[in-house]
Amino acid sequence: MSKSYRELALDGLWNNNPATVQILGLCPLLAVTGTVVNALGLGLATLVVLMGSNICVSLIRQYVTDAVRLPAFVMIIAAMVTVIEMLMQAFTFELYEILGIFIPLIVTNCTVLGRADAFASKNPVLPAALDGFMMGLGFLVILLILGGMRELIGLGTLFTNMQLLFGPMAADWQIQVVENYGGFLFAILPPGAFVGLGLIIAGKNVIDKRLKAIQKARASDEPKVSRRVRTTGKVS
Template structure:
């Protein structure tokens, strides 16, 4: 079995075509609930499960629906999956479900999910569609968690606050104080802090990509273009 296509799917989902950092899809829930790591992880995993099952079902039925009704059918498939996820979260993670609130059912309207169904799942076999959904979801979750960690540390000086919401009573003492005697920075946990944090994460990714491109060009013996520094008189 050739692993090349599967490796590309994984790298695209996690990095090269990350839905939050490259495609910039699904930003509304990403910015709204990413005030803590636990909130971010909860929404990210719910979105990942929705992506996996929606992609799988869309791939299974892709040859049985006409192009005229494909989008309404895709939305129905996604809505059915999200309804099941919402009910399960309400049953097993009720307190976290109440915090995430409307953003759980709004997964139905997440552009990343309908986009992957239309652009990939409807054109590929089930195994590739499911793998695409998994890694697109994990990439989205990673971006959410990174943003949540940044905002939580800067905003409160701690990490993993209220971890028991997801991991049960055993995680009640998992909170870690990163900055001692810190009064907090309110802007970080407000909506503007989400935009600032996301911008910094995207900038960091762009720097990493640019440096990786330079190293690849140098390794291949290609000329590397440097931007000359501008000196002020």
């Protein structure tokens, strides 16, 4: 394995996040993140498919030839998505109807196939599983942030209809952040999703820029400290 577990975690959550760095899976990300529950449902489904397909691909990596590698990976991903579809139809049918075609479209999500081909097919099961989990978690976090932003600005609420995913016990989880809110339709529509995702990516870029500036400043200070130590024998 070329990367440590810490690097795999940081790649999935920040350095190589599928949504904010690779800019993959935008179709479902922008289409169904109108509320937190929609974002959570799609994000969990994608995470399970990513992790499951990575594990399966890693297990068969030594037995699949290059000629059938990609078709085999697509079949594995399609099988995982079919399982998720059936589970959602059985236990969260109303949410499944809301998400609609975007659950089957996980098969075409470039993140899933990309991780299977680029990482899982070249690494043992445990690193492959961690890579799939962290990439899926990074995608889920961005979905939740975007879904929360759009629901808050568009409806003035948070955690609306959480019972669609967690059952009757979640019926009272809704938070009315703004009383008598008239709504902001733009935030709920796809253009609002584009603006919201752009703000998230811009925020990440600002943080990255500041972190690099801090690292550069520390690196430039190290030679000065070393010279003082050599000349005085102590750190001043």
